[in-house]
Amino acid sequence: MMRASGILSLLFVASALGGVIEDFEYLSVEDMCGLLPQDTSLLRPSTCDNWVRCPNSLEAAVEQGACASGLYYDKDLGRCILASSAKCPYKGLGATEQAKNYCANETDGSFVVDPSSSDCRGYILCKNGKQIRANCPNELIFQPTSRSCVYETQYHCPKSSTKRSDPACRSLPNNTRLADPVHCDQYYECVSDLLHIRSCPALSAYDAALGYCVNVSEVACYETAALPEPENTFCLDEATGSARVGYFADDLSCAHYYICNKPKAGKHDTEPRHLSCPLGQYFDFEKLSCRDRLNVRCQLDRCVGTNLTYVNVAGDCQSYGRCSGGATVSTGLCPSGYYFDERNQGCSLTNYHYIACSA
Structure with missing residues (x-):
């Protein structure tokens, strides 16, 4: 069961990472800024001395620049400093490592260990001939034999002395957020050059331009991100805030009714059964029966x-x-x-x- 559960977790994270996130370094600067909060500054990918500043409003344009001779751009300081004092994430990054295809002998949909991961959280999904790099959810690590995410007590991670950054975070300042291109109620965050998936609180979603979660009614999602289906609150008594349990008439149709199960973990039933009486009959709440209409x-x-x-x-x-x-x-x-x-x-x-x- 642990293997199956781990694979489900992998599928969830990998599907969320699909598309523009794993290709962040290859996007145009305009598309990069579309994923980032307004007025974000970053190191231009694959360079050491070029920088990009995202627009601070919808009317403004992307600004680009290059450091003076002998200087490198420090992404966390947000300015150019002496090259001898700067750490460039692209300097010395081996082309062989970037070009190696770890999915060459794997079937489509396989999960393989990411050798560039220093903490065993990274893995690679082989999809349509592409290598999609992702991380296991928090508190889990990738087990190369079972090819699933497991708890740290189930696998000893051979620690690496070399720390590798996530491709989507190499050029971004620490704690920078990126919009999720699929789910509007989620976003990504670069922490110590590793990409983490985050979720917004209930009834809120991630505003791509503002860079934080706001009320769902006010959110401006990333252009391809979708809001989740509204939570079913039929089994919640809004007047008292308590859960409803039992059989209840549908408040929109005389012929339908709901069955609300007992609360779980203190939360009302969010997936009640919604049933219909036979044609010509209505639900009678007093007798808990379908009767002649x-x-x-x-x-x-x-x-x-x-x-x-x-x-x-x-x-x-x-x-x-x-x-x-x-x-x-x-x-x-x-x-x-x-x-x-x-x-x-x-x-x-x-x-x-x-x-x-x-x-």
Whole structure:
């Protein structure tokens, strides 16, 4: 089970890393800045003395520059310093290491150890002939035999004396954030040149331009990132803040109902079962049963979920509603002394006192 769980974790992280993140060093400066907060300054990838400053507003342009002779750009200080005092992440980076294909003899979708990882968290996903580098989630390391992320107690990591930076973080200052190109409620952060995935708190998402999480209603996501589906709060009593447990009528349809299970870890059921009564029946909350729709009092649109043309109107047995497309489009009134009979689809002298239309 640990192997299966680890592989699922790998798939999650690798899918999130897909696309522009692993190719960050090869993007145009404009596309780099699209992933970064406004006014971020960085070392231009594959150089030691060129820098980029991202726009500080939507109207501004990317600024680029080069250090004077004898100087290198220090990404954390954000300025040029003496080359002898600077540490350039691209100086001495072997072309052989960059070009080596660790997926050459692997099948598509395989996970292999990343030899450039100094803390055993790194791994490589072989996808469509490309090498996608990623890290195991926090507190986990990559086990090369099982090819999965495991706890540190399950595998002894042979520590390397050489620390290698993550390609997406080599040119970025420490603690710089990058937008997740897939999930708007997540983002990445470079910490000590290693890339970490982060999640925004509930009901918030990552604003690509601002560089931090904001309320979902105010967020400006990265152009390809999507917000998660809203959490189902039907089983949460908003008035009291407590969880609802049991069977409940759908507040949007007379013919549907929910089953709310007991809370887990103090949280209400976010995936309640949503069921439908057979055609012609409504859910009766008092009897916890699906019953003939005419025997159930429902204040919602009675045209929803029926193939009838005319229906009784709640609270008035002489009136009727005309249905079209599963909704009431107009109402009518039977002649004086007549009552609408939904079963026979017409006005009748007999008042059947259907519960559906009784006051």
